[in-house]
Amino acid sequence: MVFDATAGFPESRRRSLVDRITRHAEPYLYTAPALILIVTIMLAPLVLGLSYAFRDVHLLNPFSGGYVGLDHFRTLYDDENFYRALRNTLWWTGASVFLQFVFGLVLALLLDRPFAGRAIAQALVFLPWAVPTFLTGLNWAWLFNPVIGPLPHWLYALGLMSEPANILSNPQLAMWGPIIANVWWGIPFFAITLLAALQAIPRDLYEAAAIDGAGAVRRFTSITLPFLAPTIAITVLLRTVWIANFADLIIVMTSGGPADRTQIVASYIFTQAFRALDFGYASAIALVLLILLLAYSMLIVMLRQVLMDRA
Amino acid sequence: MNRYSIFGTALHRLAILCYVVFALFPLFWLLKVSVTPNDLLYSEGVRMWPSRMSFEHFRFVLAHSAFPVFFRNSMIVAGATAVIVTLLASLSGYALSRFTFRGKYWLVALMLLTQMFPLVMLVAPIFKMLSPLGLTNSLTGLVVVYTAFNIPFATFLMQSFFDGIPKELEEAAKIDGATQFMAFRQIVLPLTLPGIAATLGFVFTAAWSELLFALMLISGNSAATFPVGLLTFVSKFSVDFGQMMAAGVLALIPACLFFLFIQRYLVQGLTAGAVKG
Numbered sequence: 148m149v150f151d152a153t154a155g156f157p158e159s160r161r162r163s164l165v166d167r168i169t170r171h172a173e174p175y176l177y178t179a180p181a182l183i184l185i186v187t188i189m190l191a192p193l194v195l196g197l198s199y200a201f202r203d204v205h206l207l208n209p210f211s212g213g214y215v216g217l218d219h220f221r222t223l224y225d226d227e228n229f230y231r232a233l234r235n236t237l238w239w240t241g242a243s244v245f246l247q248f249v250f251g252l253v254l255a256l257l258l259d260r261p262f263a264g265r266a267i268a269q270a271l272v273f274l275p276w277a278v279p280t281f282l283t284g285l286n287w288a289w290l291f292n293p294v295i296g297p298l299p300h301w302l303y304a305l306g307l308m309s310e311p312a313n314i315l316s317n318p319q320l321a322m323w324g325p326i327i328a329n330v331w332w333g334i335p336f337f338a339i340t341l342l343a344a345l346q347a348i349p350r351d352l353y354e355a356a357a358i359d360g361a362g363a364v365r366r367f368t369s370i371t372l373p374f375l376a377p378t379i380a381i382t383v384l385l386r387t388v389w390i391a392n393f394a395d396l397i398i399v400m401t402s403g404g405p406a407d408r409t410q411i412v413a414s415y416i417f418t419q420a421f422r423a424l425d426f427g428y429a430s431a432i433a434l435v436l437l438i439l440l441l442a443y444s445m446l447i448v449m450l451r452q453v454l455m456d457r458a
Numbered sequence: 459m460n461r462y463s464i465f466g467t468a469l470h471r472l473a474i475l476c477y478v479v480f481a482l483f484p485l486f487w488l489l490k491v492s493v494t495p496n497d498l499l500y501s502e503g504v505r506m507w508p509s510r511m512s513f514e515h516f517r518f519v520l521a522h523s524a525f526p527v528f529f530r531n532s533m534i535v536a537g538a539t540a541v542i543v544t545l546l547a548s549l550s551g552y553a554l555s556r557f558t559f560r561g562k563y564w565l566v567a568l569m570l571l572t573q574m575f576p577l578v579m580l581v582a583p584i585f586k587m588l589s590p591l592g593l594t595n596s597l598t599g600l601v602v603v604y605t606a607f608n609i610p611f612a613t614f615l616m617q618s619f620f621d622g623i624p625k626e627l628e629e630a631a632k633i634d635g636a637t638q639f640m641a642f643r644q645i646v647l648p649l650t651l652p653g654i655a656a657t658l659g660f661v662f663t664a665a666w667s668e669l670l671f672a673l674m675l676i677s678g679n680s681a682a683t684f685p686v687g688l689l690t691f692v693s694k695f696s697v698d699f700g701q702m703m704a705a706g707v708l709a710l711i712p713a714c715l716f717f718l719f720i721q722r723y724l725v726q727g728l729t730a731g732a733v734k735g
Contacts, residue, residue, distance in 0.1 A: 297504045300504050
């Protein structure tokens with residue numbers, strides 16, 4: 148009897164200790180695979196790449212690789228092309244994210260309402276997302292081409308153009324080409340994310356609100372928006388950063404031209420790295436871009452925190 | 459009131475129609491060009507449909523190019539990446555949604571950081587790292603790289619879906635004796651099916667269309683993916699639009715099928731049902 152009692156006590160204590168360790172280890176076990184992959188495949192090359200910003204690295208020159216200190220940044224400070232690319236990035240990112248988000252939100256709200264043929268309509272409007280960006284760029288470049296595409300002729304017929312011309316070769320309008328292609332391709336992204344979030348909202352809330360006499364607008368601002376807010380914040384934040392770095396469409400459609408009017412920082416980095424093969428200078432530009440985007444993200448995260456604390 | 463709702467319904471359908479037309483027109487144009495014979499390509503450039511159809515471009519692509527191989531490679535890479543990423547991101551997203559733990563802030567910061575750096579800059583270092591491991595010129599190498607690139611966003615996405623699921627469901631299960639992991643697997647995951655479907659779709663299409671790293675890491679046709687194959691078309695056939703668009707139409711088929719399959723899960727409002735029941 149006495150023996151049993153003393154043996155039983157440490158046994159239960161040991162088990163609670165194991166439980167405690169398991170409970171503490173659990174979140175780390177969940178995140179470990181993701182963390183290991185990110186550190187080895189992204190963080191390690193990132194650090195290596197950053198060191199290039201202070202070195203003379205030309206990809207095909209085996210004698211390069213020596214440290215040059217801040218030389219790249221001094222060059223960058225006087226680089227007119229860089230400042231133009233920075234202005235273009237703001238315009239490209241702002242217009243793309245804004246249009247994608249607005250059209251995406253409207254589409255998600257339209258699709259959240261049941262109607263005959265919704266499944267088909269939904270599958271069709273989400274289709275652009277499945278189109279490879281490379282193909283999207285070529286496809287739109289072709290639509291804008293007056294020789295084989297219809298768009299210039301339509302714009303001409305509407306009186307918006309004095310003659311059917313390619314907007315991609317017009318320095319004033321060229322940026323609209325990649326922006327329109329980007330909006331076409333990116334609307335489904337916002338729509339899918341927002342729609343999935345919309346459908347996670349318990350329907351009872353709307354029914355209860357309707358019984359209490361809340362109108363459609365009131366239901367939208369008091370139920371839909373607060374539920375969507377976290378998804379919107381995270382989607383817009385990540386998309387902005389992503390689009391600022393998204394050079395595929397521009398490279399495929401205009402290669403930064405005409406007269407560098409569509410050159411964004413990301414495509415400028417690409418040009419420096421892959422055409423000029425100057426990996427050191429390209430990394431220096433990337434470092435500046437990284438710091439700017441980091442500052443932007445901090446701002447958004449802080450803003451989100453403030454908004455959530457208030458709620 | 460009735461007239462208002464009829465008007466609203468008409469407006470709703472009209473808006474949907476506009477979206478459908480906007481989404482489909484470029485793809486329709488792609489199809490139109492792919493079936494236009496070369497001699498009509500420029501003379502009938504702006505017609506909605508060519509006066510004479512031809513499948514010569516498709517025949518050429520299927521019989522005289524390595525396109526079927528590119529196609530298979532892309533299916534393997536995108537499929538494997540989508541499944542692995544969704545699996546790992548469900549776990550990490552769940553941890554971010556339900557646990558507070560030491561280092562969580564740094565984990566989130568690290569994931570955000572990886573979203574900010576232009577991936578262009580990782581091309582050379584990654585090439586140098588993977589080369590001695592024999593992971594260049596291999597589909598496995600591409601899957602590893604794409605998985606790492608897509609995990610941060612997929613994690614945030616899954617987290618936001620988990621955040622939308624009431625904690626009470628798991629707490630009830632735990633009172634009944636389930637561990638946290640059992641509750642996650644048997645209660646939370648089934649409710650997150652729309653989110654899982656969305657994540658699968660995003661990652662699959664992202665991996666399917668990635669061009670830069672595929673170009674850098676793969677040399678030669680045997681392990682080339684579809685975007686690399688398209689680029690080969692551009693350079694080798696001096697932008698033969700008919701053939702390229704035919705190849706593009708073929709590449710759209712798995713994407714279309716995938717989306718038809720996926721969107722079924724998006725429609726189901728599973729959470730609403732669970733909270734009610």
